[in-house]
Amino acid sequence: MDYTEEYKRKLVTPEEAVKVVKSGDWVEYGSFSGSAVVLDKALAARKDELWDVKIRNCTRSTGTPEVAKVDPTREHFTYIGLQFSGYERKLSDQGLCSYMPLVYHELPKYYREYMDVDVAMIPVAPMDKFGYFNFGPQVSHTMAICEKAKKIILEVNPNIPRCFGQEEVIHISKVDHIIETDYPIAEIPGAVPNDIDKKIASIIMEQLEDGSCLQLGIGGMPNAVGEMIADSDLKDLGIHTEMFVDSMVEMVEKGRVTGARKNIDKYKIVATFALGTQKTYEFINYNPMVLLMPVNYTNDPAVIGRLDKFVSINNCIDVDLFGQINSESSGTRQISGTGGSICFALGAFRSNGGKGFICMTSSFSKGGKLFSRIRPTLETGSAVTIHRGMAPSIVTEYGIATLKGKSLWERAAALINIAHPDFREELIKSAQDMGIWRQSNKR
Numbered sequence: 001m002d003y004t005e006e007y008k009r010k011l012v013t014p015e016e017a018v019k020v021v022k023s024g025d026w027v028e029y030g031s032f033s034g035s036a037v038v039l040d041k042a043l044a045a046r047k048d049e050l051w052d053v054k055i056r057n058c059t060r061s062t063g064t065p066e067v068a069k070v071d072p073t074r075e076h077f078t079y080i081g082l083q084f085s086g087y088e089r090k091l092s093d094q095g096l097c098s099y100m101p102l103v104y105h106e107l108p109k110y111y112r113e114y115m116d117v118d119v120a121m122i123p124v125a126p127m128d129k130f131g132y133f134n135f136g137p138q139v140s141h142t143m144a145i146c147e148k149a150k151k152i153i154l155e156v157n158p159n160i161p162r163c164f165g166q167e168e169v170i171h172i173s174k175v176d177h178i179i180e181t182d183y184p185i186a187e188i189p190g191a192v193p194n195d196i197d198k199k200i201a202s203i204i205m206e207q208l209e210d211g212s213c214l215q216l217g218i219g220g221m222p223n224a225v226g227e228m229i230a231d232s233d234l235k236d237l238g239i240h241t242e243m244f245v246d247s248m249v250e251m252v253e254k255g256r257v258t259g260a261r262k263n264i265d266k267y268k269i270v271a272t273f274a275l276g277t278q279k280t281y282e283f284i285n286y287n288p289m290v291l292l293m294p295v296n297y298t299n300d301p302a303v304i305g306r307l308d309k310f311v312s313i314n315n316c317i318d319v320d321l322f323g324q325i326n327s328e329s330s331g332t333r334q335i336s337g338t339g340g341s342i343c344f345a346l347g348a349f350r351s352n353g354g355k356g357f358i359c360m361t362s363s364f365s366k367g368g369k370l371f372s373r374i375r376p377t378l379e380t381g382s383a384v385t386i387h388r389g390m391a392p393s394i395v396t397e398y399g400i401a402t403l404k405g406k407s408l409w410e411r412a413a414a415l416i417n418i419a420h421p422d423f424r425e426e427l428i429k430s431a432q433d434m435g436i437w438r439q440s441n442k443r
């Protein structure tokens with residue numbers, strides 16, 4: 001069947017396409033490097049005729065949204081982030097972006113059963129001969145959005161790679177309008193690891209073995225681990241991850257990753273989205289080794305738990321002496337989001353031989369002053385991202401504190417043992433004051 005006529009019939013200008021949005025609507029902009037750009041501008045231009053339009057986006061990586069810029073009152077447009085990128089963090093600091101809490105593997109079900117979507121605006125790769133458009137590097141929860149949307153507008157862009165997977169394409173018959181664009185896909189290089197990141201990465205390296213199956217989170221430290229793995233002599237590693245990144249391309253190209261020992265999806269790299277530079281986007285483009293799967297599969301702790309020797313490596317902001325982990329806020333300041341941190345903490349625990357690591361530098365500087373990331377209690381307003389009972393091992397440049405099966409005083413001792421030496425005495429004092437210190441505890 002030839003879909004050219006249908007394509008022509010649905011092809012409109014961005015200004016025509018956004019006319020479907022009405023006051024009071026819920027609009028979706030997609031996620032990551034697949035967040036609407038041209039349709040955003042066209043919608044922002046309608047500001048004066050629209051009221052109370054709510055726009056959701058997940059970790060927008062394609063620049064500050066115009067809808068938020070043009071309406072500082074938020075009477076016309078209210079912008080919501082499901083996990084803040086730097087753009088959204090800055091908007092939130094100005095009161096122009098609201099956060100929506102979530103557990104990432106649950107997100108598609110929120111759309112299917114709890115949330116309204118009036119208009120979905122989704123960037124996609126050009127249509128194939130069967131009438132399908134590929135979602136590119138962000139499969140994530142995109143199909144769930146489209147299933148729920150009353151109207152779907154596609155922002156077609158030839159620079160978006162096409163990926164194999166599941167729920168990775170949408171058929172033209174489901175689409176209301178198409179617009180054509182050709183802006184370059186947003187490139188987000190991995191954070192450059194510093195010396196402390198490298199020290200933490202070297203501690204993690206000792207925990208890896210041939211056949212380990214890896215998940216690496218966002219930030220400088222996981223990137224350092226990725227680079228060290230690429231340069232190691234580890235064999236037959238697997239990758240089952242939320243985010244696919246540049247350092248994983250290197251791991252494959254240097255022969256570290258085969259997926260040969262994976263219990264499921266053998267020989268395949270599985271991810272739910274990819275965010276990196278052109279190197280990543282070229283690598284995933286119709287690469288039969290890579291499967292982009294919906295997040296309710298990749299991040300389901302039951303699925304992760306089926307993979308033996310699963311090693312999860314994520315970052316956090318700070319941890320308290322009870323083992324409560326905050327990966328997303330600083331007091332009431334929302335920094336990022338829960339994302340997949342709970343999913344991988346639970347999944348790695350279920351895996352035979354699995355290991356979950358939450359990493360952080362032991363301290364950080366602000367205004368020329370040093371602060372400990374291991375705190376007596378979390379700051380008022382800070383989110384508990386990972387409940388203390390679920391907490392996996394915490395890693396700093398001073399070592400690993402394993403918290404599973406430890407009482408409160410044992411946890412306090414283990415955590416103080418990996419705290420920056422400048423803060424250990426005052427942490428012991430706090431632990432004593434809070435009644436979670438045993439006199440015979442030694443550092």
Ligand SMILES: CC(=O)SCCNC(=O)CCNC(=O)[C@H](O)C(C)(C)COP(=O)(O)OP(=O)(O)OC[C@H]1O[C@@H](n2cnc3c(N)ncnc32)[C@H](O)[C@@H]1OP(=O)(O)O
Pocket residue numbers: 086089191216217218219220221242243314315316317318327328330335336337338339340341344364373
């Ligand atoms: C994609 C995946 O990660 S999959 C894994 C599962 N998902 C998660 O773990 C999600 C939650 N985790 C995260 O979002 C990240 O790992 C983070 C935020 C914890 C760390 O990410 P990084 O990129 O290393 O953080 P980075 O050092 O750039 O800091 C981000 C912001 O937090 C601020 N920040 C970091 N640590 C602190 C702290 N202890 N106190 C106050 N603010 C802090 C920084 O100043 C920066 O803010 P700015 O942009 O206004 O300057």
Ligand SMILES: CCCC(=O)O
Pocket residue numbers: 058059082083104218242338339340341
């Ligand atoms: C949307 C989630 C991304 C993350 O886990 O950081």
